[in-house]
Amino acid sequence: MSAAPLVSVVIPVRNEAPNIAPLVAEIEAALRGIPHEIVYVDDGSTDGTPEALAGIALQGIPLRWLRHRASCGQSAAIVTGVKAARGTWIATLDGDGQNDPADIPRMLATAEAHGGNVMVAGHRVDRKDSWVKRRTSRWANGIRSRLLRDATPDTGCGLKLFPRALFLTLPHFDHMHRFLPALALRSGATVLSEPVNHRPRVRGVSNYGTLDRLAVSILDVMGVAWLQRRGRRPEIEER
Numbered sequence: 001m002s003a004a005p006l007v008s009v010v011i012p013v014r015n016e017a018p019n020i021a022p023l024v025a026e027i028e029a030a031l032r033g034i035p036h037e038i039v040y041v042d043d044g045s046t047d048g049t050p051e052a053l054a055g056i057a058l059q060g061i062p063l064r065w066l067r068h069r070a071s072c073g074q075s076a077a078i079v080t081g082v083k084a085a086r087g088t089w090i091a092t093l094d095g096d097g098q099n100d101p102a103d104i105p106r107m108l109a110t111a112e113a114h115g116g117n118v119m120v121a122g123h124r125v126d127r128k129d130s131w132v133k134r135r136t137s138r139w140a141n142g143i144r145s146r147l148l149r150d151a152t153p154d155t156g157c158g159l160k161l162f163p164r165a166l167f168l169t170l171p172h173f174d175h176m177h178r179f180l181p182a183l184a185l186r187s188g189a190t191v192l193s194e195p196v197n198h199r200p201r202v203r204g205v206s207n208y209g210t211l212d213r214l215a216v217s218i219l220d221v222m223g224v225a226w227l228q229r230r231g232r233r234p235e236i237e238e239r
Helices: 017-030 049-057 074-084 101-113 132-150 166-169 176-186 210-214 218-228
Strands: 005-015 038-044 063-068 089-092 118-124 160-163 190-196
Touching: 005 017, 005 101, 017 038, 017 049, 017 176, 038 074, 049 063, 049 101, 063 074, 063 160, 074 089, 074 118, 074 166, 074 176, 089 166, 101 118, 101 160, 118 166, 118 176, 118 218, 160 166, 166 176, 176 190
Parallel strands: 005 038, 005 089, 038 063, 118 190
Antiparallel strands: 089 160, 118 160
16 A cells, blocks of 8 residues: 555646646646645536546546536535545645646645644735736635734635645535635634745636635625634643
């Protein structure tokens, strides 16, 4: 039996067939020398995504994939992937190729330097998205940061790195992936932001885009704020 991977790269996708092979190649190049696995979750794709994943899985690459029979959303796909992952650390990536896997080793080094209970959130300083997406994100980030005080400039960035054990303690709900820094802080973890590369989409069209972001209403933010107020962390003394 092979040793457990250090890093599991979890990628939720829906209808991203042309982006599968290029992104897998980039991940393999970025993590050369780091024990890792790639875990794709196909969230009910209706294009050639399952065939693309099945073909790559036969090439000897450390890739596993799971499929939702019907689309359940990005957060559900991430939860499925993390539960199936075997790595100590989880790195999440969007499946459209806009996140750069080359940032993962640096984020891993940052996390390990700060101990085990830490989340490193990517910050797209020079974001390569449409004006509408940038404006929507700025609006959502402003409301979220005022109410949740999560001290994270870009919580919507799909590139994050955190311990698998930490994620499994968090409450899981629809759109929870947009609130991971706040939820991690609530659990007592440290949250750090790291500037990361961001690239324009060159293949396919957005599937988890503006409409999904707009669906994250003020009620979702207020719900997380409620969780923050109700969460109490006991101080434990070892005997």
